[in-house]
Amino acid sequence: MEQLRAGTHYPRSAGEFQAWFRADEDCLDYLEWLRWPGGFTCPSCGHAGGWRLGDGRFECAACHRRTSVTAGTIFDRTRTPLTVWFTACWLFATQKDGISAQSLQRSLEIGSYPTAWAMLHRLRSVLVRPGRDRLSGTVQVDETFIGGDEPGLRGGRAPGKKVLTGIAVEAGEPKGIGRCRMAVLADGSAESLHPFVAGAVEPGATVITDAWMGYHGLAGLGYVHERRSQRAARARGDDPGELLPAVHRVASLAKRWLLGTHQGSVDQAHLPAYLDEFVFRFNRRRPASRGMVFYRLLELAAGHDPVRFQDLLASKKPHAQRPQPPQVRGHPPSLDRSRANWPWRTSELQLQLPIPLRLNEYPRRALFAADQPRAGFSHHP
Numbered sequence: 124m125e126q127l128r129a130g131t132h133y134p135r136s137a138g139e140f141q142a143w144f145r146a147d148e149d150c151l152d153y154l155e156w157l158r159w160p161g162g163f164t165c166p167s168c169g170h171a172g173g174w175r176l177g178d179g180r181f182e183c184a185a186c187h188r189r190t191s192v193t194a195g196t197i198f199d200r201t202r203t204p205l206t207v208w209f210t211a212c213w214l215f216a217t218q219k220d221g222i223s224a225q226s227l228q229r230s231l232e233i234g235s236y237p238t239a240w241a242m243l244h245r246l247r248s249v250l251v252r253p254g255r256d257r258l259s260g261t262v263q264v265d266e267t268f269i270g271g272d273e274p275g276l277r278g279g280r281a282p283g284k285k286v287l288t289g290i291a292v293e294a295g296e297p298k299g300i301g302r303c304r305m306a307v308l309a310d311g312s313a314e315s316l317h318p319f320v321a322g323a324v325e326p327g328a329t330v331i332t333d334a335w336m337g338y339h340g341l342a343g344l345g346y347v348h349e350r351r352s353q354r355a356a357r358a359r360g361d362d363p364g365e366l367l368p369a370v371h372r373v374a375s376l377a378k379r380w381l382l383g384t385h386q387g388s389v390d391q392a393h394l395p396a397y398l399d400e401f402v403f404r405f406n407r408r409r410p411a412s413r414g415m416v417f418y419r420l421l422e423l424a425a426g427h428d429p430v431r432f433q434d435l436l437a438s439k440k441p442h443a444q445r446p447q448p449p450q451v452r453g454h455p456p457s458l459d460r461s462r463a464n465w466p467w468r469t470s471e472l473q474l475q476l477p478i479p480l481r482l483n484e485y486p487r488r489a490l491f492a493a494d495q496p497r498a499g500f501s502h503h504p
């Protein structure tokens with residue numbers, strides 16, 4: 124495709140977003156354009172070309188299979204209107220810290236917490252594109268414990284379990300931070316750390332770690348391995364906690380995000396999904412246009428197989444402190460809005476005014492101009 128342009132291929136601003144996606148049909152057409160930029164291509168047989176049917180679906184000209192724009196994407200069979208989905212995507216992509224299920228439920232009038240919870244988890248599940256580029260250049264790698272509740276933070280809740288997480292960050296020397304990768308680790312052994320590094324970092328890169336023995340042998344995997352010893356740092360009088368400043372910066376941002384946006388209420392089983400979200404947004408923090416991130420998110424969503432509600436729950440129970448899906452599945456109203464008929468011009472308001480002011484007597488200067496009699500304002504005590 125030609126180069127993406129703000130204002131043509133993705134909205135430049137929240138105002139443009141609202142103007143583009145006023146109705147569900149606007150969203151459907153955008154998805155169609157995203158999925159089949161060169162026109163309909165049959166997902167069953169790959170044939171390019173077909174007909175649009177009266178119900179909005181497509182029929183393949185070769186195999187005659189019928190399909191819809193949303194079939195085979197995470198929007199498949201959704202009962203949540205696309206305007207609601209798009210707004211959720213917009214908030215997810217453009218808010219600096221994303222959005223919590225609770226705020227999403229409130230701001231989009233979604234009927235139930237589980238529905239909002241599942242929408243955000245469906246979005247999280249599309250973020251890691253198979254075959255994405257690995258980190259390159261100089262990469263700092265370390266592991267840290269993330270998650271669990273801060274004791275006393277939310278009224279005496281039992282502290283959750285902290286999870287060992289591997290973090291790899293492209294680091295400029297002496298300063299500057301590039302992209303990052305994070306993954307939950309089984310433990311700190313070489314058997315856990317080596318696959319993490321191999322999956323996150325391009326061979327040939329320089330990998331900087333501390334002297335932990337779990338990192339021994341990285342040179343054998345094709346990396347230039349630089350080890351920084353805490354003992355040596357202490358001997359030099361340096362802060363051993365600052366051996367790997369880029370990783371520690373990213374780790375503290377991620378922890379702060381979990382405590383802030385999600386108020387620490389991220390359970391162990393779902394932590395990998397939240398880490399994916401953090402990494403997705405962190406690696407796209409630079410582009411001037413947040414609308415581009417919205418485009419990328421929708422592109423991933425339209426290219427991802429459907430995610431069943433049960434799959435979100437199967438290995439991963441939502442937090443016990445929250446309403447638990449699935450119970451009542453609320454179906455949010457469409458954001459496809461009709462005109463609000465200018466509520467500020469209702470007659471009730473006029474009745475409350477002490478004077479018979481008729482609000483359609485604008486422009487104001489007719490009422491207030493000093494050189495004209497204020498016909499409408501004369502009081503007769």
Ligand SMILES: [Zn+2]
Binds near residue numbers: 166185
């Ligand atoms: Zn076909």
